Amino acid sequence: MENQCKKVLFVCLGNICRSPIGEAVFQHLIEQRGLQDKWATDSAATGPWHIGKSPDSRARSTLKKHGIEYNGKARLLTRDDFNTFDFIFGMDENNISDIKAEAPRNSKAEIMLLGEFDPQGERIIRDPYYDSGAAGFEKCLQQCMRCCTEFLDRYN
Ligand code: 4NP
Numbered sequence: 001m002e003n004q005c006k007k008v009l010f011v012c013l014g015n016i017c018r019s020p021i022g023e024a025v026f027q028h029l030i031e032q033r034g035l036q037d038k039w040a041t042d043s044a045a046t047g048p049w050h051i052g053k054s055p056d057s058r059a060r061s062t063l064k065k066h067g068i069e070y071n072g073k074a075r076l077l078t079r080d081d082f083n084t085f086d087f088i089f090g091m092d093e094n095n096i097s098d099i100k101a102e103a104p105r106n107s108k109a110e111i112m113l114l115g116e117f118d119p120q121g122e123r124i125i126r127d128p129y130y131d132s133g134a135a136g137f138e139k140c141l142q143q144c145m146r147c148c149t150e151f152l153d154r155y156n
Helices: 017-031 055-065 092-100 135-155
Strands: 008-012 039-045 087-090 110-113
Touching: 008 017, 008 092, 017 039, 017 055, 017 135, 039 055, 087 092, 092 110
Parallel strands: 008 039, 008 087, 087 110
Antiparallel strands: none
């Protein structure tokens, strides 16, 4: 990761559905806009169950359908993340409470719901993991696309 660039971390419960989609969409937008030197991104889990795993197959197929690449593996959120990253985005209110519970008192990172940036005002990116199909993953990608676009428009 570049030292001077702004760093954004996407966090959800398992790091196999929503946060890898958020990270992949953000990276895709950075590349489209030629901003690779200005922004860096990663994603992490608050729960330990899927550490080291690739995203859920429905997350991978949804990204692929949109021509978005992703090669990351799930990892746990660490205390260091709070001083490495400028922004830590959670997907729902449970993520935000779990992230805040881990945060050291002098955390540099701003902790926010990614959905705060949705121009359509849909604040919560719900967990599609227990759904029977992939529709929730497509909806998650659309929400991440709107929010990351708006975030970059405002902060870049
Ligand atoms: P995510 O979805 O938080 O969007 O990655 C989940 C994935 C796995 C589990 C829960 C949510 N799980 O309980 O294993």
